Amino acid sequence: MFRSIFTKTLYDKRWFMLGWGLGAVSLLALTAAFFPSLSGNGMDALVKSLPPELEGILGDVEDWSTYPGYLASAVFGLRGEMLFVPMAILLGVGLGMGDESNRRLYQLLAKPVSRRRVVLERWLAGLVVIAVVTGIVYASLVVVSPMIGEDVPYELLNGITVITALFTAALFSLTYGLGVATGRKNLAILVPVVWTMGSLLVDAFKLQIDWLKDLEWVSLLSYYKTADLVHDDINLNHVVVLGCIALISLIVALIAFQNRDIHEEA
Amino acid sequence: MADSIAINVEGVSKRFGKTLALDQVSFQVKPATVHGFLGPNGAGKTTTIKLLMDFIRPSKGKLEILGKDTRANSVVLKRRIGYLSGDFELYNNLTGSQYIKYMSHLSGVKNQSRTLELVEDLNAVMDRKIGLLSRGNKQKIGLIAALMNDPDILILDEPTTGLDPLMQQKFYKAVRDHAKRGKTVFMSSHILSEVQEVCDHVTFMKKGKVLETVEVSNLLAKATRRVVLTVDKNVTMMAPPKVLGASNVSHTKHTLSFDVPQADRKVMRWIAMQPVKDVTINEADLDSVFMNLYEDEEEV
Ligand SMILES: Nc1ncnc2c1ncn2[C@@H]1O[C@H](COP(=O)(O)OP(=O)(O)OP(=O)(O)O)[C@@H](O)[C@H]1O
Ligand SMILES: [Mg+2]
Numbered sequence: 326m327f328r329s330i331f332t333k334t335l336y337d338k339r340w341f342m343l344g345w346g347l348g349a350v351s352l353l354a355l356t357a358a359f360f361p362s363l364s365g366n367g368m369d370a371l372v373k374s375l376p377p378e379l380e381g382i383l384g385d386v387e388d389w390s391t392y393p394g395y396l397a398s399a400v401f402g403l404r405g406e407m408l409f410v411p412m413a414i415l416l417g418v419g420l421g422m423g424d425e426s427n428r429r430l431y432q433l434l435a436k437p438v439s440r441r442r443v444v445l446e447r448w449l450a451g452l453v454v455i456a457v458v459t460g461i462v463y464a465s466l467v468v469v470s471p472m473i474g475e476d477v478p479y480e481l482l483n484g485i486t487v488i489t490a491l492f493t494a495a496l497f498s499l500t501y502g503l504g505v506a507t508g509r510k511n512l513a514i515l516v517p518v519v520w521t522m523g524s525l526l527v528d529a530f531k532l533q534i535d536w537l538k539d540l541e542w543v544s545l546l547s548y549y550k551t552a553d554l555v556h557d558d559i560n561l562n563h564v565v566v567l568g569c570i571a572l573i574s575l576i577v578a579l580i581a582f583q584n585r586d587i588h589e590e591a
Numbered sequence: 592m593a594d595s596i597a598i599n600v601e602g603v604s605k606r607f608g609k610t611l612a613l614d615q616v617s618f619q620v621k622p623a624t625v626h627g628f629l630g631p632n633g634a635g636k637t638t639t640i641k642l643l644m645d646f647i648r649p650s651k652g653k654l655e656i657l658g659k660d661t662r663a664n665s666v667v668l669k670r671r672i673g674y675l676s677g678d679f680e681l682y683n684n685l686t687g688s689q690y691i692k693y694m695s696h697l698s699g700v701k702n703q704s705r706t707l708e709l710v711e712d713l714n715a716v717m718d719r720k721i722g723l724l725s726r727g728n729k730q731k732i733g734l735i736a737a738l739m740n741d742p743d744i745l746i747l748d749e750p751t752t753g754l755d756p757l758m759q760q761k762f763y764k765a766v767r768d769h770a771k772r773g774k775t776v777f778m779s780s781h782i783l784s785e786v787q788e789v790c791d792h793v794t795f796m797k798k799g800k801v802l803e804t805v806e807v808s809n810l811l812a813k814a815t816r817r818v819v820l821t822v823d824k825n826v827t828m829m830a831p832p833k834v835l836g837a838s839n840v841s842h843t844k845h846t847l848s849f850d851v852p853q854a855d856r857k858v859m860r861w862i863a864m865q866p867v868k869d870v871t872i873n874e875a876d877l878d879s880v881f882m883n884l885y886e887d888e889e890e891v
Pocket of ligand 2: 637
């Protein structure tokens with residue numbers, strides 16, 4: 326466990342993984358388990374009661390009457406965002422800034438490890454944390470679906486899991502990259518929070534306000550549309566955009582961290 | 592040949608926004624010596640040490656350790672450097688032995704015998720979470736981490752902060768032993784007795800500038816002695832004459848005290864002619880040198 330920065334970071338994050346894994350399971354798998362009691366009349370009533378703004382966020386509510394549609398829209402959809410956005414930001418700040426703001430980075434950099442190695446190993450550990458949490462969610466849905474008498478929609482579930490992990494990784498990398506590159510915790514939190522909040526607004530009002538439609542590409546959340554996966558394959562453009570956000574963040578972090586002072590009060 | 596200078600700092604300036612923390616700092620540290628780095632708060636000691644450790648980068652100037660640029664050879668050099676700061680933080684969620692295991696892996700230290708020796712010597716608590724340890728016990732863990740690769744250069748920033756006197760003595764001994772084995776120690780401090788006790792050389796800093804670098808033994812030779820004469824009551828004492836070079840003269844009812852550069856025959860002869868009951872001459876002390884150095888500067 327203490328052989329490398331990578332494994333040590335995973336050790337540090339063991340409770341984080343467990344906590345978010347269980348949290349995600351209780352939110353998502355439980356929501357899935359409610360499907361039978363909602364399908365039919367309950368669902369119709371629910372769908373009718375939703376304000377139109379939510380349709381922009383939740384996708385086509387007609388889909389909710391089937392189990393795969395319900396999974397993609399009700400189980401993930403807004404709930405997925407509410408869960409994985411904070412997780413990504415917290416993970417990014419924790420891994421990117423934790424040691425520096427606690428003044429523990431000095432002891433680490435006093436050892437023969439390059440700054441590049443520190444940035445890279447921590448980033449990789451962050452990706453593993455995300456993979457573990459999304460993996461736990463995947464496994465829980467595989468278990469829960471048969472329990473409520475539904476087939477596991479494997480193809481859909483694979484797609485949702487991949488895009489969820491990728492979206493979380495992109496937002497994590499952005500937060501992490503900003504923190505590592507600048508050494509400023511506030512900035513590292515503010516940028517992703519403002520971006521996702523702004524994205525949520527764009528998504529909510531794009532059906533009502535025409536010019537917002539043209540701005541949709543700016544919305545980070547528009548690259549994380551699990552509801553679309555009921556009818557379509559994973560959108561490769563989305564994969565590329567999210568992947569680029571992650572990689573560019575990492576590269577900027579690697580270069581900038583190499584050249585900056587370690588801060589005292591981050 | 593490169594190793595004839597252990598640490599070379601040349602014309603180094605460091606600016607933090609508007610503050611000029613270091614202004615053209617230059618000094619050298621000879622190998623196999625203990626070199627003190629002394630100065631009041633805010634003098635720039637920590638900044639210099641962070642620069643040597645490549646935690647921060649100079650605005651100007653050159654820093655070399657063992658003949659190598661500290662920035663270009665950061666990783667290579669750190670195999671040969673040990674570092675400890677008095678106000679360091681460790682991973683509170685790890686136990687001492689977990690932390691030391693982690694540091695050994697990062698340092699590439701294969702042979703654990705030195706580490707075990709240190710644990711024994713310092714009587715370190717290894718099986719409790721670091722977060723639960725007292726400052727001094729944390730410090731021991733930090734010192735083990737700094738010494739475990741048997742570093743050629745040991746860089747310490749006010750390392751005895753928070754240690755009790757007994758631990759301080761153990762610490763000084765560890766530092767001196769390290770130097771005796773041909774290793775170099777560079778330590779900042781603002782405790783004079785500490786520098787006096789362990790250092791061969793000392794560099795004085797003030798407000799981001801080097802005042803001077805001197806040998807501690809020379810410094811002590813230059814230090815003043817404090818003479819205290821005790822007399823019977825009702826006896827009036829004359830002040831010591833100018834020729835003795837006395838300074839800081841003070842009277843109480845029964846005593847007369849003053850500083851002299853040296854307690855030589857002139858001084859003794861004058862004392863012998865006084866109606867004294869008792870005489871004490873205190874040995875040279877860096878404190879007075881230090882005070883003089885910084886007071887002089889203040890007047891400039
Ligand atoms: N990151 C920083 N940002 C701004 N100013 C700084 C920073 N680090 C140090 N300084 C300033 O540089 C000067 C030198 O500080 P430094 O910490 O090197 O002093 P020091 O000699 O170690 O003092 P002390 O004995 O209190 O530890 C101080 O004026 C300090 O305020
Ligand atoms: Mg300091």
